[in-house]
Amino acid sequence: EMQLVESGGGLVQPGGSLRLSCEASGFTFGNYWMTWVRQAPGKGLEWVANIKEDGSEKNYVDSVKGRFTISRDNAKNSLFLQMNSLRAEDTAVYYCARVLWSQGYMDVWGKGTTVTVSS
Amino acid sequence: SYELTQPPSVSVSPGQTASISCSGDKLGDRYVSWYQQKPGQSPVVVIYQDTKRPSGIPERFSGSNSGNTATLTISGTQAMDEADYYCQAWDTSAAIFGGGTKLTVL
Numbered sequence: 001e002m003q004l005v006e007s008g009g010g011l012v013q014p015g016g017s018l019r020l021s022c023e024a025s026g027f028t029f030g031n032y033w034m035t036w037v038r039q040a041p042g043k044g045l046e047w048v049a050n051i052k053e054d055g056s057e058k059n060y061v062d063s064v065k066g067r068f069t070i071s072r073d074n075a076k077n078s079l080f081l082q083m084n085s086l087r088a089e090d091t092a093v094y095y096c097a098r099v100l101w102s103q104g105y106m107d108v109w110g111k112g113t114t115v116t117v118s119s
Numbered sequence: 120s121y122e123l124t125q126p127p128s129v130s131v132s133p134g135q136t137a138s139i140s141c142s143g144d145k146l147g148d149r150y151v152s153w154y155q156q157k158p159g160q161s162p163v164v165v166i167y168q169d170t171k172r173p174s175g176i177p178e179r180f181s182g183s184n185s186g187n188t189a190t191l192t193i194s195g196t197q198a199m200d201e202a203d204y205y206c207q208a209w210d211t212s213a214a215i216f217g218g219g220t221k222l223t224v225l
Binding site for chain 2: 035037044045046047050057059061062095100103104105106107109110111112
């Protein structure tokens with residue numbers, strides 16, 4: 001069974017940092033683009049970042065550029081999101097998802113991890 | 120930056136047809152996916168590449184995309200279809216989501 005499990009969320013003060021992880025199983029992780037999508041409380045889905053199979057290409061939504069870094073370790077079947085200079089508006093559930101790039105959609109999603117930025 | 124616009128809410132009676140629109144500039148030139156999200160759950164794709172259904176998605180879900188508007192259609196809507204629905208397209212390598220539509224089956 002294909003599965004994605006996120007971890008690393010929690011409560012952090014404004015200006016602080018967190019590192020999210022997403023562990024994949026049930027498929028060859030290194031063959032897929034991966035992405036992070038977030039959802040603020042009571043709000044819609046917002047794409048955050050994605051990364052190519054080999055990590056050679058990374059893309060970010062403007063609001064996180066320079067603060068967040070997406071990375072991956074294919075040997076450990078893991079995706080990461082390093083989040084620095086966190087703001088209240090970064091409060092959300094963060095989902096990792098597998099991207100079927102040639103077909104243009106996200107076909108496997110994790111259950112999400114909650115990040116709360118508050119003093 | 121590219122934007123997708125959805126109606127905040129749509130209501131439908133059980134057994135009837137629900138249509139959810141998603142509009143964007145020349146959206147028909149892009150592939151659109153649709154995701155269903157029920158409360159407390161992760162999103163699930165119901166339509167990709169405008170019209171295709173992943174395995175396991177009921178035939179009552181269909182999609183179209185032309186001009187500036189993509190449409191998700193649910194025929195014979197069931198109570199279990201009550202959920203939030205999001206359209207999604209790509210702007211080069213960035214994913215763009217619509218604001219979401221809450222489908223109420225009443």
